[in-house]
Amino acid sequence: MDLQRIKALIDLIAQSPLAEIELIEGEDRVRLVKTPKTQSSSTDAASTRAEGEAQPPSGVPTEAPQQAPSAGAARVIHAPMFGVVHLTPAPNEPAFAQLGDSVSEGQVICTIEAMKMFNAIESEFAGTLTEILVKAGQEVESGQPLFRISQ
Structure with missing residues (x-):
């Protein structure tokens, strides 16, 4: 998967209400997860959340x-x-x-x-x-x- 396509996916998720997107092409797999601005950045949507x-x-x-x-x-x-x-x-x-x-x-x-x-x-x-x-x-x-x- 080329870098241009990955950048396009990043732009897509940044401008949309989607929380995550995953693209699989053959052996290549890209998963992007958007986290709320008040939480720390994470690439795993199932990561432990704040207790509050x-x-x-x-x-x-x-x-x-x-x-x-x-x-x-x-x-x-x-x-x-x-x-x-x-x-x-x-x-x-x-x-x-x-x-x-x-x-x-x-x-x-x-x-x-x-x-x-x-x-x-x-x-x-x-x-x-x-x-x-x-x-x-x-x-x-x-x-x-x-x-x-x-x-």
């Missing part, structure tokens, strides 16, 4: 989150990419996790559908699910808070 809750992007409707009584310090799980949140593995199936459930590090707690691909979102830490900050079927931005987990 980020503000939702402008234009995203804010709704009252589902909340359970919390005890102890809470940590927030953020969306690693833009897409549509699915809280269940399939229609008419139970949720990956519900309020009050104990979750372990690495446990799948939702999926995000992006470009017809379902990406499993795993908990970054263990604890009790105390708040669901999104609704099923809602579009989310990269870095948007999804869940709050108490230690």
